Structures are given as C-alpha cells and as structure tokens.
Amino acid sequence: MVTPDMDTTSVEELTYCAVHPDRETALRCNKCGRYMCVDCAVRSPVGYRCRECARGIEDKFFNASEADYVIIAAVCAALAGIAGAIAQAASIPLLFMLILGLPVGGVIAEAALRAVQRRRGRQSPVIAGVATALGGLLGAGITLYLTISNAYSQIAAQLPPAARAEIPAPALDQIFAAVVSDFRLLIFLGILVFAVYGRFKMRM
Ligand SMILES: [Zn+2]
Ligand SMILES: [Zn+2]
Numbered sequence: 188m189v190t191p192d193m194d195t196t197s198v199e200e201l202t203y204c205a206v207h208p209d210r211e212t213a214l215r216c217n218k219c220g221r222y223m224c225v226d227c228a229v230r231s232p233v234g235y236r237c238r239e240c241a242r243g244i245e246d247k248f249f250n251a252s253e254a255d256y257v258i259i260a261a262v263c264a265a266l267a268g269i270a271g272a273i274a275q276a277a278s279i280p281l282l283f284m285l286i287l288g289l290p291v292g293g294v295i296a297e298a299a300l301r302a303v304q305r306r307r308g309r310q311s312p313v314i315a316g317v318a319t320a321l322g323g324l325l326g327a328g329i330t331l332y333l334t335i336s337n338a339y340s341q342i343a344a345q346l347p348p349a350a351r352a353e354i355p356a357p358a359l360d361q362i363f364a365a366v367v368s369d370f371r372l373l374i375f376l377g378i379l380v381f382a383v384y385g386r387f388k389m390r391m
Contacts, residue, residue, distance in 0.1 A: 205237070216240055251308030262299040263315045264322030267379060270295070271326030274375050275366075276334070284375040292382020295319060300386070312387035319383045323376040328366045332357050 204210040204224035212224045216237035229241035236244070251259075270291050274284065299315055308314075335357040343354040366372065 218243075249307055249309050251303060251306040251311055255303040255306050256308060256310060256314050258302050259299045259311055259315050260318040262302045263295055263318035263383060264325070266295040266298060267319040267322035267376070267383075268326030268329075270379060271323035271372070271376060272330040274323075274372055275327035275330040275369075281371050281374070284371060285378065288375055288378025289382045292319070292379040293386055295379065296383040296386035299383075307387070312384050315387045316380045316384035319380045320376060323372075323379060324366055327369070327372055327376075328362055331365060332359075332362050335362070 201211055202213060202222045204212050204227055205221040206227050207224050210224040212222050214225070214228055214235060215222055216228075217234040218236050218240040221237055223235075223237045227237055228235045229238055231241050231244050233244070273279075279287070296315060339354050339357070343351045346354070
C-alpha cells in the first residue's frame, strides 16, 4: 500500500487486495477494513466482507450444540408422530391433508426451534426433516397396528374360547407395507417434511 506522504507525484492513492497484491481495488471489508478484490468479497446480510470476516458471521450464526440436534430430532419426531397417527386414524380427505400439511409442519418446526431457543446448526434442517419423516411414519404405523390388533381382539371376543388362541398378532411387515403404500399419508408427510425443512432453512 502507498502512503500519500511517500510519493507526492501520485494523484490518487492506489490500493490493492490484501490477498491478491496485484489486483487494484477500492473495495474494503466493512468489518476489518482490509482491501479486497471482487473475488475476495463475500456478500453478507450486513454488506460486503472479506472471507475471514464472513466466516465469522457464519460461525456466530450456527450456534447449535449436539444436544440441540437431539432435542430437534426428538421434538420433530414426537410431533410428526402425533400428526401421522391422526392422519392414519382419521379419514381426512386428501385436499385437507394438502391444506393442513404446511401449517402443521410450521407448528412442528416452531416448537423444535423454541425447544432449542432458536439456536441453529448446519445440520438442523436435515435432522429436523428426517426426524419428521420417520416420526410421521412411525406414528402412522403404531396407530395402524393398534387399530388392527383392536379389531382382532373384537373378533376374538365373539369366538368360542377354544378358537381364540389362533387369532394372530398384526404382521409388522404388512403394517410397514400398508403405511409406505398409503399415498395420501405419504403426500401429507412429504408436505410436513418440506415445511419443517424449509422453516429451519429460512434465516431467522
Ligand atoms: Zn474483514
Ligand atoms: Zn483478492
């Protein structure tokens, strides 16, 4: 860098990128003040910054701990499980499922965000989305299992005692197959996951 006193003949003070000394630039990082060329400038919510200062913002932004990830996963899975159970038990028309998906997903994400005091991590959106999907499927599966075994025991109650032992427990593989082939449920859970993931991805 050139100081004005050193060379009185220079009309303008030329400044160069701190990383690339051969590149003339007038652009400065608005945090540390160093000169930076267009390749080194990073656009941040608070203006152009050098790469180092931009990374500082990101680290401050992502402040979730590993315990937060566990909490996010637990809250999303539990609430999506309830939503999946209700979707499985009640024969809600597909149109309503489509309409309800986004707000319900929003509520799930909001609850999870509050549980971790809005701390965010790089992995939060993915963890929240996966937990929502698994929780929803599990909630629907458990509900279907209970519905079927309840129906079985009602049938069993009408049979003579000697025949009751032959009543089978619901087959888990068939329950799994029924849940993952229920496209109404899958569309609902898909929208839930989309809403939860999107809410976590959204910045503040
Ligand atoms: Zn800087
Ligand atoms: Zn540069």
